[in-house]
Amino acid sequence: MAGTIHDVAERAGCSIATVSRYVNGTAPLSLETRERIEAAIAAIGYRPSEIGRSLKRQATRTLGIIVPSLTNPVFADSVTGFQTVARASGYTVLIATSEYDPEVEAQAVETFLGQSVDGLALTVCDAMASPALAVVDASGKPGVLLYNQADHASRLAVTVDNVRAAREMTEAVLAKGHRRIAFLAGRFAASDRSRLRYRGYALALVEAGLKPPPPVELDFLDDAPDAAIAALIAAENRPTALFCSNDVLALAIIGALKRHGAQVPHDMSVVGFDGIALGQMVEPTLASVAQPARRMGERACTDLLALISGAHSRPSEFLGHEIRLGGSLGPAPRIPAPIRAAGSNPGSTTQQESA
Amino acid sequence: MAGTIHDVAERAGCSIATVSRYVNGTAPLSLETRERIEAAIAAIGYRPSEIGRSLKRQATRTLGIIVPSLTNPVFADSVTGFQTVARASGYTVLIATSEYDPEVEAQAVETFLGQSVDGLALTVCDAMASPALAVVDASGKPGVLLYNQADHASRLAVTVDNVRAAREMTEAVLAKGHRRIAFLAGRFAASDRSRLRYRGYALALVEAGLKPPPPVELDFLDDAPDAAIAALIAAENRPTALFCSNDVLALAIIGALKRHGAQVPHDMSVVGFDGIALGQMVEPTLASVAQPARRMGERACTDLLALISGAHSRPSEFLGHEIRLGGSLGPAPRIPAPIRAAGSNPGSTTQQESA
DNA sequence: ATGGAAGATGAAAACGTTTACAAGCCGGAT
DNA sequence: ATCCGGCTTGTAAACGTTTTCATCTTCCAT
Missing domain, CATH: 3.40.50.2300 (Response regulator)
Incomplete structure (x- = not known):
């Protein structure tokens, strides 16, 4: 069905060189041959082979x-x-x-x-x-x-500049009065971005006279956010803000927080990194470091x-990046309120009710 | 740097056919030539050209x-x-x-x-x-x-089956007591999926003895959801539920609703189509027709x-699709409560506060 | 008339492969 | 000794292009 340059040439009664010249417009052709080639190409449904071309052109x-x-x-x-x-x-x-x-x-x-x-x-x-x-x-x-x-x-x-951006964002969180800020990463080991962002985060904390805790690493499992949140909430000196190494993780974390009965940002603030569009659609909007x-x-x-x-x-x-403040970052709660874990069923996210 | 099969052959002191046979394991070779070819390939950094192959193999x-x-x-x-x-x-x-x-x-x-x-x-x-x-x-x-x-x-x-799926979802919405259900589509003209889903939606309405309104089409502009929501809320017989032709649109719509002070699903229910993962992360979770x-x-x-x-x-x-009920689909309000448009600034979604 | 420029076209090589065919070598059976 | 078969290897064609070089017309200036 396809046909090669040879088929076109034969049908048009000329050489393949001429057809090539027609196709690439690389030399003037007589009106007559031009028309014959056009007709032949249309009849055959010829399409130049990119692979033949690549081979020749290197x-x-x-x-x-x-x-x-x-x-x-x-x-x-x-x-x-x-x-x-x-x-x-x-x-x-x-x-x-x-x-x-x-x-x-x-x-x-x-x-x-x-x-x-x-x-x-x-x-x-x-x-x-x-x-x-x-x-x-x-x-x-x-x-x-x-x-x-x-x-x-x-x-x-x-x-x-991941380090600088994360540092600035952390400073913004600190400015809200937060002192216990945790860093969560999805693929810490598998992402130099995560590590650089952690560095920026740690830098800001140290500068503020705080000791940066090690990053909380989540693995790939679907319930990792819920498990992580359960642990964080249970901790006696639980953080008041979470810096997530990217927005997708941040959204998952916010979902987990809500399932555990924690209000964002009232009980806990969450910030992300990337500035994905969906972060602006949810309520509260996601505070994030926006990359273009x-x-x-x-x-x-x-x-x-x-x-x-x-x-x-x-x-x-x-x-350039942009520190995008959003609803998910609020002032630090004065006294961490107890989080009532009622009215929610962490883990199960589908089939909420039956019709 | 790359080198061709000829270079390998020359260096290994054999013909290109032999090299080809080595590379493809298509014929037995003597241990000696095999080793020489291996060495040559390593030395040159040879990598077979997929384009040469494609040309030959058709x-x-x-x-x-x-x-x-x-x-x-x-x-x-x-x-x-x-x-x-x-x-x-x-x-x-x-x-x-x-x-x-x-x-x-x-x-x-x-x-x-x-x-x-x-x-x-x-x-x-x-x-x-x-x-x-x-x-x-x-x-x-x-x-x-x-x-x-x-x-x-x-x-x-x-x-x-888009028609059937949309119909089933619409039936689920009807089962929640909704009678005024609008259909919103982002690219109605440019998507046969949207049109099929509208058909299923319309079918369910007709079956329930209701007259399906024409679809509400949104164009590509960023503030289209806000404009659409403003119009819908202002309408005297405003819908109590919105069927969005896909999930991304549904999330955008939910965001717009919240900015206009409407609570989902209390004031208005929203359902989508696609079942994207992010729909499960937000609160309320997005009711949707999940496709695998x-x-x-x-x-x-x-x-x-x-x-x-x-x-x-x-x-x-x-x-198979799955009708996934979620928090964004609630019972129809008995009497549509007035929506207080206060405390929100529709349109502006960034830079909520400055640090 | 003649030379030459300009324009249109063709022949053939090259790009990197795979593979059909052929050929060389060796050992064993006759 | 001869032949055959099996193993290993080489030669060359083919895949679809582009492009250099050459060829053949024309036509114009001399």
């Missing part, structure tokens, strides 16, 4: 992007931005998710290199020790980091394309 | 998937499922978003066909009149619909792969 006009997950809107948004710019420049985009697994990550890079992408953007688990990143470097293909901070000066990285996710994806693509066309890698600058 | 082991948007978790999840299965079968996935634009949609199909994908999965705006779908058919490449219902019997489509998004993506991929390996297209069956 360039695929394809970009790869690897993110931990598409389920987290902050990554989905950045991918959308990346793709928008890529498409506008005539590039196709290959997307892969690592599911926060460095092994999968490296595998994805291998796949993309096998596909001869012209460049890669990646959000790795840990930029400082990433096999995937090493493979990219070894391949000599242009690459930019997204959300990760650069592992060395000449690396191009599109990200906010979509713009970051766009920027990553622009930078990557520049790199591909031979630009030198400028030292990368941080993008 | 198959790319690549699949394309087109969804309206990655920002909506219901699509992001299905893409994740799709990709999981694809990867497990050794396929690479090309992803594109149409942004609900049939033109972009068709363009994406063109691109994918140019890339010689072995098959396509797509969620189109309107399966009954889709240029994109027509192009796929004309190309002769295997294709499956995802979320769309089949436009004719032999089409493979992975979806729930991830499983649907997996299923689409499985079906597509079957089609590619020559299976005949069985008539497609609907996947």
